[in-house]
Amino acid sequence: MEAKRSAILAEIPGLRRYARALLRDADEADDLVQDCLERAFSRIDAWKTDTSPRRWLFTLMHHLFIDGVRARKRRMETPQAGPVIETQFAAPPQNGFLDLRDVLDALQEIGAERRAAILLVGVEGMSYAEAAGVLGIPTGTLMSRVARGRQELRDILDHQRRRRILKAVE
Amino acid sequence: MGRSEFDERDIHLALDGELPPEDAAAFQAWLEANPEMRMLRARYASDRALLHQALGEIAQEDPPARLKNGTRRSPPRAFGPSGTLLRFTAAAALLLVLGAAGGYFA
Numbered sequence: 001m002e003a004k005r006s007a008i009l010a011e012i013p014g015l016r017r018y019a020r021a022l023l024r025d026a027d028e029a030d031d032l033v034q035d036c037l038e039r040a041f042s043r044i045d046a047w048k049t050d051t052s053p054r055r056w057l058f059t060l061m062h063h064l065f066i067d068g069v070r071a072r073k074r075r076m077e078t079p080q081a082g083p084v085i086e087t088q089f090a091a092p093p094q095n096g097f098l099d100l101r102d103v104l105d106a107l108q109e110i111g112a113e114r115r116a117a118i119l120l121v122g123v124e125g126m127s128y129a130e131a132a133g134v135l136g137i138p139t140g141t142l143m144s145r146v147a148r149g150r151q152e153l154r155d156i157l158d159h160q161r162r163r164r165i166l167k168a169v170e
Numbered sequence: 171m172g173r174s175e176f177d178e179r180d181i182h183l184a185l186d187g188e189l190p191p192e193d194a195a196a197f198q199a200w201l202e203a204n205p206e207m208r209m210l211r212a213r214y215a216s217d218r219a220l221l222h223q224a225l226g227e228i229a230q231e232d233p234p235a236r237l238k239n240g241t242r243r244s245p246p247r248a249f250g251p252s253g254t255l256l257r258f259t260a261a262a263a264l265l266l267v268l269g270a271a272g273g274y275f276a
Contacts, residue, residue: 012237013229020228021221033237100224107221121186122218123225128188147182150214157217 007053036061058134106156114149176200
């Protein structure tokens with residue numbers, strides 16, 4: 001049991017990074033990780049140690065994320081006034097005309113499913129088969145989500161760069 | 171014998187280490203012969219690096235204690251995304267009422 005627990009806790013850094021990239025807001029992201037860990041510990045007997053804890057945990061988190069996206073959509077259909085929370089980031093390094101916050105903003109503009117695909121493969125370093133398993137989709141679908149997601153990211157970043165350049169010229 | 175024809179999709183496969191090794195040399199030759207595709211490959215590689223750069227530090231951070239303990243939030247939130255605590259509290263309240271009613275009617 002202790003070995004299982006340690007294996008789960010060892011995945012926290014990757015889960016946090018993935019959650020932050022998915023949700024942008026640091027607190028919301030850690031809440032998602034927390035929910036994922038709680039679910040994992042409550043189902044720890046269902047996890048067989050010969051399967052990677054990574055794949056199991058990312059799958060649990062993906063389900064929670066999708067549930068959250070659906071709930072958020074429902075909330076948006078019935079608009080409520082709520083406080084706008086700005087995420088605080090220590091002065092981000094610049095990359096050309098973009099700073100790294102722009103990259104995280106750009107990610108949020110990509111559809112949730114394509115966002116998840118490019119993050120699992122491009123940032124978390126999963127194979128297509130592993131990422132497709134986490135998302136519960138065929139490998140071919142994953143491949144097209146990766147391709148379209150990257151294309152979308154490229155277009156959004158180009159747009160942001162153009163805006164920055166115009167601002168700088170002004 | 172590897173392939174000799176490639177398209178944009180193969181750029182992603184190559185970038186993600188999914189291109190079969192026997193196609194690697196032919197893919198390189200295809201890139202050399204197609205400057206537009208070479209530029210596209212460079213662009214996707216640089217966006218990928220940008221994502222790593224933007225997100226890399228998060229995995230280096232020391233996770234908050236509440237995550238390392240693997241325990242419930244502190245202080246507990248009744249309206250967490252999963253609603254687990256809310257359901258737990260509702261179930262506890264119901265049991266209490268049933269128990270009291272049982273005691274009353276016994």
